Amino acid sequence: MTDINIDTDNFEPKRGTKRFVPTEETDMEVEVHNGIQGRSKNRPPKSKKVRTQSFSETKDDVRRIPVPTHRYTPLKENWLKIFTPVVEHLQLQIRFNLKSRNVEIKTYEDTKDIANLQKAADFVKAFVYGFEVEDALALLRLDDLFVETFEIKDVKTLKGDHQSRAIGRLAGKGGRTKFTIENVTKTRIVLADSKIHILGSFQNIALARRAICNLILGSPPSKVYGQLRSVASRVSERM
Incomplete structure (x- = not known):
């Protein structure tokens, strides 16, 4: 077994990582939307990794929310209020599948953030549970x-x-x-x-x-x- 020579002159020990100390600037900013309290979105965005995989290559680019029978009429009456923020602000596609009775939300090439898909699904699911559209919109506007x-x-x-x-x-x-x-x-x-x-x-x-x-x-x-x-x-x- 051969000996391994280590150059002690060029050997430097690993430095310990510094602990994160919260400052006043990192404190949580509280905002209220329609009487619901949450964390404000008005803060600098975090750096994100570059997405190399296209949406068509993933199987998780569609969300399906089942709609019970008693929520068909409210969904039809408030469809425009649900459709507008999902399509215009989140850059997603949405439709109501008459055969499966599901609301289907899908990404496409103009979708900027894949996280918007889950936000839209939570928004529609909250409405299906019985919340008003104005209250469910807090899920999109507050963190x-x-x-x-x-x-x-x-x-x-x-x-x-x-x-x-x-x-x-x-x-x-x-x-x-x-x-x-x-x-x-x-x-x-x-x-x-x-x-x-x-x-x-x-x-x-x-x-x-x-x-x-x-x-x-x-x-x-x-x-x-x-x-x-x-x-x-x-x-x-x-x-």
Whole structure:
């Protein structure tokens, strides 16, 4: 076995990488769109790798969102509001397939960012869940927004009248309880039978989910309101 000579004069140890120290310029800029709080998109874009693979070579350039029967009419009435931002701003192609009953979104040669495909799919999916178009548009205009879905049985197993009373506690008289939770947590909530959809930032979704779970478990709305306001005030002070 031959010996390997190492030139000690030209040998330099690897330097340790510097830790990233956040500054005031990197702080999160909070923006509100139609009452929904999220992170602003008005910041310098990150450098992206050059895309060498064409869209036609990938299999992930199409998104299909199934539409339930009860959302056909709202989709038809609001199609122009959905079509315009997807085609003009995101540079994507969109259509409603009458055979499969799916909304199909596809990229083409003018699409600048492949990430727009997922944004458009989340936007259409939020509308299918029951959110208004103006609220779903926040997914396109603000960063770090999500849609979380869970059922009442995930919190507590309720059947018959017990489940109906729980849904009534969540909505409140004339939807007052739901609107209060939305305004305090800066989120949007859709009550679809036993399913609950929440649109907002991660932190705000956690606040709204905690309040909703307390109502499902039987807490009176007045107690939930007090807890919400105290937590929301602490969060606003940190921001």
